[in-house]
Amino acid sequence: MNTPSAANTAAPSALTWVEASAPAKVNLILQCGAPAEAGGYHPLTTVFQALSLRETVRLQRRDDHELYLTQEARTPADEPAELAAELSDLDPAKHLAYRAVKAVLDYAGIDAGANIHVIKRVPVAGGMAGGSADAAAALLAADTLFATGLNESGELDVLAAQLGADVPFCLQGGLALGRGRGDELTALADGPTRTWVMLTNQRGLSTPGVFAQADHRHALGLEKLSELVEAEGDIAAALQISQNYLLPAEVPTELTEAQSRGLFTAENWQQFLAVLENDLQLPALDLRPDLAEIMEQAAAAQLPDGTPVVTKPIISGSGPTIAVPVQNLAEAEAVKAAVQGSETLHQAIILTGPVAGAQIDASGE
Numbered sequence: 001m002n003t004p005s006a007a008n009t010a011a012p013s014a015l016t017w018v019e020a021s022a023p024a025k026v027n028l029i030l031q032c033g034a035p036a037e038a039g040g041y042h043p044l045t046t047v048f049q050a051l052s053l054r055e056t057v058r059l060q061r062r063d064d065h066e067l068y069l070t071q072e073a074r075t076p077a078d079e080p081a082e083l084a085a086e087l088s089d090l091d092p093a094k095h096l097a098y099r100a101v102k103a104v105l106d107y108a109g110i111d112a113g114a115n116i117h118v119i120k121r122v123p124v125a126g127g128m129a130g131g132s133a134d135a136a137a138a139l140l141a142a143d144t145l146f147a148t149g150l151n152e153s154g155e156l157d158v159l160a161a162q163l164g165a166d167v168p169f170c171l172q173g174g175l176a177l178g179r180g181r182g183d184e185l186t187a188l189a190d191g192p193t194r195t196w197v198m199l200t201n202q203r204g205l206s207t208p209g210v211f212a213q214a215d216h217r218h219a220l221g222l223e224k225l226s227e228l229v230e231a232e233g234d235i236a237a238a239l240q241i242s243q244n245y246l247l248p249a250e251v252p253t254e255l256t257e258a259q260s261r262g263l264f265t266a267e268n269w270q271q272f273l274a275v276l277e278n279d280l281q282l283p284a285l286d287l288r289p290d291l292a293e294i295m296e297q298a299a300a301a302q303l304p305d306g307t308p309v310v311t312k313p314i315i316s317g318s319g320p321t322i323a324v325p326v327q328n329l330a331e332a333e334a335v336k337a338a339v340q341g342s343e344t345l346h347q348a349i350i351l352t353g354p355v356a357g358a359q360i361d362a363s364g365e
């Protein structure tokens with residue numbers, strides 16, 4: 001539960017509307033441990049990179065005390081698009097932008113109303129934190145419109161973590177190490193700009209569903225190990241089961257030297273590819289085996305002259321978006337061409353990262 005400030009003492013703002021945006025993300029590293037109790041949150045060590053696809057939230061004061069939510073979808077190129085049914089059917093009170101504005105008003109003890117308009121560009125339930133970006137943009141917009149001072153005091157980060165594990169990162173942006181639920185952030189130096197082809201999918205994947213599948217694999221792994229012990233199997237087989245199925249009780253909380261080198265050494269592409277990993281990839285592929293084929297097609301991409309594109313497709317967060325790192329636009333186009341015609345593919349979007357976190361883009365009195 002939030003502890004509301006006794007009274008909002010900040011100077012009231014003269015603004016009547018503000019527009020904020022916040023970025024999508026990809027997890028360059030996602031190491032997942034076993035939850036302390038069944039069904040609980042999983043301890044994570046993750047490296048987030050903010051991507052150049054942003055959600056926009058426009059907030060306008062109302063004369064009454066209502067919060068009123070509207071939303072529209074746009075393509076990454078900013079053309080009008082169809083809003084996902086999952087979002088148009090969602091109870092507005094459960095929408096992350098609405099919940100974020102309400103959280104700021106409640107916490108700051110402000111009795112005010114607002115129209116909240118959300119422009120969605122990030123695919124819903126895609127593992128790219130679109131909902132969290134809405135929440136982050138809405139938190140900052142509300143903090144600015146109502147002059148709460150919560151961003152300056154650091155309290156906005158606390159509200160962010162209460163809204164979801166990815167929300168603090170969408171607020172902060174850049175490149176960051178996330179621990180705990182993924183919400184305990186340490187900013188990392190930006191390092192080189194990376195280019196990604198994000199292969200979005202026609203169907204989403206549920207984040208809790210993928211974490212539950214990781215737990216299921218863990219239980220399966222323990223069974224396999226006990227069978228192996230009974231059969232007096234070898235250590236190599238035990239290691240393989242452990243790597244593919246088990247979630248450790250604790251995950252390493254610091255980056256290794258090799259990981260840091262891979263993230264920050266621009267010259268060595270192979271080192272960068274080597275550090276990319278995602279413990280949610282196998283569980284996501286269990287639930288969506290069709291994604292493996294798209295990943296294989298992307299990995300086999302070739303330039304028009306037949307030169308192979310050296311890459312390593314990974315699942316973004318809990319999926320189903322596939323993130324394909326490339327070194328230039330020619331390679332990006334080659335990846336796009338390689339996955340053309342995949343049945344469940346939705347879009348191939350070329351993005352770069354890291355980019356800034358939530359920011360105010362416009363405001364007016």
Ligand SMILES: C[C@@](CO)(OP(=O)(O)O)[C@H](O)COP(=O)(O)OP(=O)(O)OC[C@H]1O[C@@H](n2ccc(N)nc2=O)[C@H](O)[C@@H]1O
Binds near residue numbers: 041181
């Ligand atoms: C997997 C990740 C990787 O960055 O991102 P997405 O793929 O969703 O974008 C995140 O951990 C997701 O963050 P987010 O989507 O904000 O999750 P939340 O709303 O806080 O939690 C949704 C559900 O996911 C599970 N969950 C989430 C985070 C975590 N460390 N352990 C978990 O077990 C819990 O079942 C929780 O109820």
Ligand SMILES: Nc1ncnc2c1ncn2[C@@H]1O[C@H](COP(=O)(O)OP(=O)(O)O)[C@@H](O)[C@H]1O
Binds near residue numbers: 205
């Ligand atoms: N503003 C929002 N945008 C997207 N999803 C939202 C939003 N508010 C609530 N949700 C719910 O959160 C779920 C996951 O959202 P999203 O952030 O798009 O994906 P992911 O967690 O895979 O990155 C959706 O299935 C939806 O039901």
